[in-house]
Amino acid sequence: MHALIKKLRAGVKAVDKPANRMNYQRWFKEKLDHPEGLKTPVLRKVSNRFLRTAVGRLDKDEILDICDELLSSGWQYSRFFAFDWSMKIARRYEKKDFSRFERWLKTYVDNWGRCDSLCGVLGLALVKFPELSARRMKWAGSKNLWLRRASAVSLMEPVKRGLLLEDVFKTAEVLLMDEEDMVEKGYGWMLKVTGDHFFDQAHKFVMKHKDVMPRTALRYAIEKWPKAERLKAMKRG
Numbered sequence: 001m002h003a004l005i006k007k008l009r010a011g012v013k014a015v016d017k018p019a020n021r022m023n024y025q026r027w028f029k030e031k032l033d034h035p036e037g038l039k040t041p042v043l044r045k046v047s048n049r050f051l052r053t054a055v056g057r058l059d060k061d062e063i064l065d066i067c068d069e070l071l072s073s074g075w076q077y078s079r080f081f082a083f084d085w086s087m088k089i090a091r092r093y094e095k096k097d098f099s100r101f102e103r104w105l106k107t108y109v110d111n112w113g114r115c116d117s118l119c120g121v122l123g124l125a126l127v128k129f130p131e132l133s134a135r136r137m138k139w140a141g142s143k144n145l146w147l148r149r150a151s152a153v154s155l156m157e158p159v160k161r162g163l164l165l166e167d168v169f170k171t172a173e174v175l176l177m178d179e180e181d182m183v184e185k186g187y188g189w190m191l192k193v194t195g196d197h198f199f200d201q202a203h204k205f206v207m208k209h210k211d212v213m214p215r216t217a218l219r220y221a222i223e224k225w226p227k228a229e230r231l232k233a234m235k236r237g
Helices: 003-016 040-053 060-073 076-087 097-108 112-128 131-139 145-153 155-162 165-175 181-197 199-208 215-221 229-232
Strands: 021-023 035-037
Touching: 003 040, 003 060, 003 131, 035 040, 040 076, 060 076, 076 097, 076 112, 097 112, 097 131, 097 145, 112 131, 112 145, 112 155, 112 181, 131 145, 131 165, 145 165, 145 181, 155 165, 155 181, 165 181, 165 199, 181 199, 181 215, 199 215, 199 229, 215 229
Parallel strands: none
Antiparallel strands: 021 035
16 A cells, blocks of 8 residues: 555544534435545545645656555545546646546446546546547447446536537437436536536527427526526427
């Protein structure tokens, strides 16, 4: 075990008090292995301290190797720290790192929280290397619902920066009739964020497909629209 991981575990143990804990299970349909744990702000403070005093000084590949070791350990908080540290070194990403992140997605994601956390990493990688979006697009056709959700959620950071707009709508078309609510919420959320920056394009897509879009996806997509436009979108046929 890397010495830094031992120190991290000790750091987490030091703040593991009843007042700092919460019940996670209420946010998830899936049965969690660890339904109770430390609150996110508490973990974030520990994460930032280690990043500032130790992790950030390491070579990028060594940091990601430590994250790999964390993830394979099965420790309750391993995914939080691995994904948080990876996202915060985004300026150092190389194209080759995308394969590692994709492996993490396929291996260590089993609920929406972990999916969306890793999508922060994937989205920043796509910002730096938009040409990798073709690989992301393949996830939309996966049997794994978390890959399908990630195919949409990972596009939100790029589209905020004016990138990969066409890929947003291509992905939404593939996921359009998906029957998993986590996927419907994921691509609906993607369309909502797209509408924040490209309202006319998002509005056109939603109005074209509103009669067949699942209600969940539609409600997410139009949540921030003006009331009159929301009412029009909710009318079927």
